[in-house]
Amino acid sequence: MRRILAGLLTLGLPLSVVSPALAQQSTLEKIGQSGVLTIGTRTASPPFAFVNKQNEWVGFSIDLVEQGVKPAIERKLGKPIKLEKKESTPPTRIPLLSSNAVDLIAGTMTDTRTRRESVDFSLTFFVTGAQFLVKKGSPIKGIDSIAGKRVAAQQGSTNARVIRERVPTAKLQEFPDQPAAFQALVQGQVDAYTNDGIQLYGLKAKAPKPDDWVVVGDFFSYEPYGMAMRKNDSDFRHAVNVGLMELIESGKYFELYDKWFGPKSETPYPLTAENKRFLIMQVVPK
Amino acid sequence: MNYQFNWSVLWSGQSGGWLLRGLGTTLALSGLAWLVAVALGIVSGAMRTVPWKPLRVVATFYVEFFRNVPLLVWMFFWYFGVPPLLPLAIREWLFDHGAEFWAGMFALGVYHGARMSEVIRSGIQSIPKTQFEAAVAIGLTTFQAYRLVIVPIALRLIVPPATSESLNLLKNSSVALTISVAELTFQTRQIETYTARAIEALTAGTVIYLGLCVGIATIMAHVERRFAIPGLIARGG
Numbered sequence: 001m002r003r004i005l006a007g008l009l010t011l012g013l014p015l016s017v018v019s020p021a022l023a024q025q026s027t028l029e030k031i032g033q034s035g036v037l038t039i040g041t042r043t044a045s046p047p048f049a050f051v052n053k054q055n056e057w058v059g060f061s062i063d064l065v066e067q068g069v070k071p072a073i074e075r076k077l078g079k080p081i082k083l084e085k086k087e088s089t090p091p092t093r094i095p096l097l098s099s100n101a102v103d104l105i106a107g108t109m110t111d112t113r114t115r116r117e118s119v120d121f122s123l124t125f126f127v128t129g130a131q132f133l134v135k136k137g138s139p140i141k142g143i144d145s146i147a148g149k150r151v152a153a154q155q156g157s158t159n160a161r162v163i164r165e166r167v168p169t170a171k172l173q174e175f176p177d178q179p180a181a182f183q184a185l186v187q188g189q190v191d192a193y194t195n196d197g198i199q200l201y202g203l204k205a206k207a208p209k210p211d212d213w214v215v216v217g218d219f220f221s222y223e224p225y226g227m228a229m230r231k232n233d234s235d236f237r238h239a240v241n242v243g244l245m246e247l248i249e250s251g252k253y254f255e256l257y258d259k260w261f262g263p264k265s266e267t268p269y270p271l272t273a274e275n276k277r278f279l280i281m282q283v284v285p286k
Numbered sequence: 287m288n289y290q291f292n293w294s295v296l297w298s299g300q301s302g303g304w305l306l307r308g309l310g311t312t313l314a315l316s317g318l319a320w321l322v323a324v325a326l327g328i329v330s331g332a333m334r335t336v337p338w339k340p341l342r343v344v345a346t347f348y349v350e351f352f353r354n355v356p357l358l359v360w361m362f363f364w365y366f367g368v369p370p371l372l373p374l375a376i377r378e379w380l381f382d383h384g385a386e387f388w389a390g391m392f393a394l395g396v397y398h399g400a401r402m403s404e405v406i407r408s409g410i411q412s413i414p415k416t417q418f419e420a421a422v423a424i425g426l427t428t429f430q431a432y433r434l435v436i437v438p439i440a441l442r443l444i445v446p447p448a449t450s451e452s453l454n455l456l457k458n459s460s461v462a463l464t465i466s467v468a469e470l471t472f473q474t475r476q477i478e479t480y481t482a483r484a485i486e487a488l489t490a491g492t493v494i495y496l497g498l499c500v501g502i503a504t505i506m507a508h509v510e511r512r513f514a515i516p517g518l519i520a521r522g523g
Contacts (some may be wrong), residue, residue: 091475095484118482150381155463155472156479173386173466180464183366189381 002228017271027103027229027236032077039065040088040102044178046202047260048108048126048225057085060260061106061227064125064244067252069227070102072243080154089176090156094118097230104229104240108199110158112152113227121226122240123282125253127275129219130159131197133185133204140192146170152181153191159194162221178203188278196223198261198269205266245283295481296490308473309494315391315469316456322395323455327402328441334403335410343460345403352400357461360397364389377397390462398455405447409440442513449506453499470494 022234031037041062042049049059062085070083088096096102097119111121120231132151134140147240153160155174163172173190182203185193193200200215207213219283227244229237247253254271261269295301326348352360362466365386369377380388413436421431460471469474474491478484 089318090486091478093477094482095488098485112482114480115482118484155466155475161479171382174472175466176464180362180466184466187366187370188377189365189369189385214393 001216016275025124027233028073028076028239031073031081031103032079035079037065037070037073037084037104038082038084038086040086040093040096040105040107042089042107043087045192046206047198047265048199048202049106050202060126061108062257062264063256064090064247064253065104065106065227065259067256068247069106069240069243072241072246076239090154091176097228100230101229103236104227106227108196108225109228110196110223111228112158113150113193115228118231119228121228121239122237124224125244126198126225126226127278128196128198128225130162130194130221130223131200131215131217131219132192132194133182133200133215134192135185136214138191138214138216140216143167143220146192149192150190151182152193154178154195157195158223159196159221163194166220172201182207189256193235201267201269248279248283291486292483293486295477295483295486299480301477301481301487304473304476305470305490305494306474306522308468308470311387311468312459312470312498314455315387315394315462315467316459319398319459320389320452320455322392323398323402323451326396326399327406330399330403330436331410331440332437334407336428336432338428346378349400349403352397353404357393357397357458358464360393361390361461361465364393386462386465386467390459390467394459394462398451398458400450401415401454402448405444405451406437406440408447409453412438412443413439415515424426439515442515443518445506445510445513449503449510452506453502456498457495 017116025033038060041059042059043051044058045059047059048061049057051057066083070081074080083184086096086102088102088107093102093107093109094115096104105119109115111124112285115121118163125281132140132142141147143163143166146163146167148171150171150173151163152173153163153177155176160172160174163170173184175184178199181190181193181195184190193203195203197215197219204210204215205211229240244253247256254276257271259265261267261271263270297306330345330348333341334349336342368389369380369385372380400505417439418431418436421435422428426434459469461467463472464477471491474487477487477490481487
């Protein structure tokens with residue numbers, strides 16, 4: 001028994017030593033020291049963050065960081081910094097932040113009240129809502145027609161939670177990543193795949209035969225995307241927000257929006273007047 | 287920036303129920319897969335030592351093919367690769383009756399069967415050849431000699447490595463979450479989704495796996511003592 005206790009203590013020791021050490025440094029100090037801003041982002045969530053055909057890690061969220069957030073932090077620190085990208089998925093992104101492995105989550109993370117108890121969010125940089133991707137001709141037309149049907153969702157997403165609460169009879173199958181869920185839809189393991197509408201359009205555009213798939217249903221959830229960071233670090237959060245506000249104010253945001261979501265892009269997703277106004281109103285005066 | 291622990295998320299709301307359901311699925315998945323693994327392991331392990339080459343070749347092929355491909359690939363193979371080979375009616379029926387569970391079970395069982403096979407083969411090969419010759423000399427057929435003499439002795443010799451292999455199987459069952467099986471690790475992630483408390487949820491999962499494995503190891507230690515062959519194994523402590 002004593003030997004087991006000793007073993008457990010040895011296991012616990014590094015944890016208790018490490019955590020106070022981490023607590024002392026603010027994120028801006030950390031970035032200033034290392035000269036690197038590390039973001040957690042996605043590899044298969046077009047057009048926000050994905051690896052393209054040329055094997056480059058690109059996307060709308062990554063552009064926002066490179067052209068808005070990074071310059072704002074550089075100005076604040078008074079020196080150039082490097083941007084490093086790491087893969088983060090819904091189940092890993094909050095632990096990656098808490099453990100200091102990444103400084104900022106910039107992907108497709110929905111800002112929610114529950115999540116705000118663990119992390120802080122930047123202002124909202126994109127607004128969408130959950131819909132369904134189905135095979136053309138499917139009887140599924142939206143959340144009212146999925147009772148008893150097999151529905152795939154991405155694990156750790158807000159959509160799965162809404163379905164479980166609103167249509168408990170739907171047979172929900174949750175996959176850790178988008179490609180596996182889509183493969184299940186292609187092969188008929190599931191009848192529909194639910195995710196945020198814009199991501200479904202992205203997936204459809206990347207599918208071998210985009211015309212075989214349709215995105216159906218009204219938004220059954222509200223998904224405001226924000227960038228997440230460690231809690232109670234308002235200097236860093238302010239720097240991130242200033243970066244985003246400047247992008248919106250200068251119109252650069254809308255250029256980037258046009259690049260990734262415009263009529264000529266692979267995933268056309270027009271910016272509604274309402275959403276545009278919402279974005280502009282988040283910008284506070286200088 | 288200090289992380290504030292909030293352990294109550296583990297028993298408030300639905301978390302407790304999820305963990306229990308996850309634990310049930312993990313045990314069912316691992317238990318069934320273990321039966322498959324042991325059956326395949328005994329048969330193929332014995333086949334690799336018989337004095338007839340075609341059987342040895344078949345068993346060697348099974349072992350090397352299945353243990354040298356990552357488990358994750360086998361999960362995808364059984365879940366995505368096998369159903370299209372089945373007739374439509376059976377496929378639809380399977381999809382409505384937990385196809386992911388059965389795919390995960392076969393992936394885990396067949397993969398660990400190949401690894402278990404090596405454990406059993408090493409047990410058989412540690413038995414002096416004279417045992418087999420004596421069994422044949424008193425008139426048993428090769429099959430009878432294996433069934434009545436060689437395999438029972440081998441099984442009593444390999445309890446420690448077989449225990450390790452079984453614990454690996456239990457822990458590897460978490461890979462099934464990639465094909466949407468709602469087992470224990472899946473449920474800890476579920477709690478994370480609802481509460482955003484990842485560290486607490488992962489700790490709960492870790493403690494449950496640890497408890498399960500230590501429990502199984504303790505039981506197997508008793509089995510080992512009970513079934514050790516007196517005089518055949520040098521024992522410490």
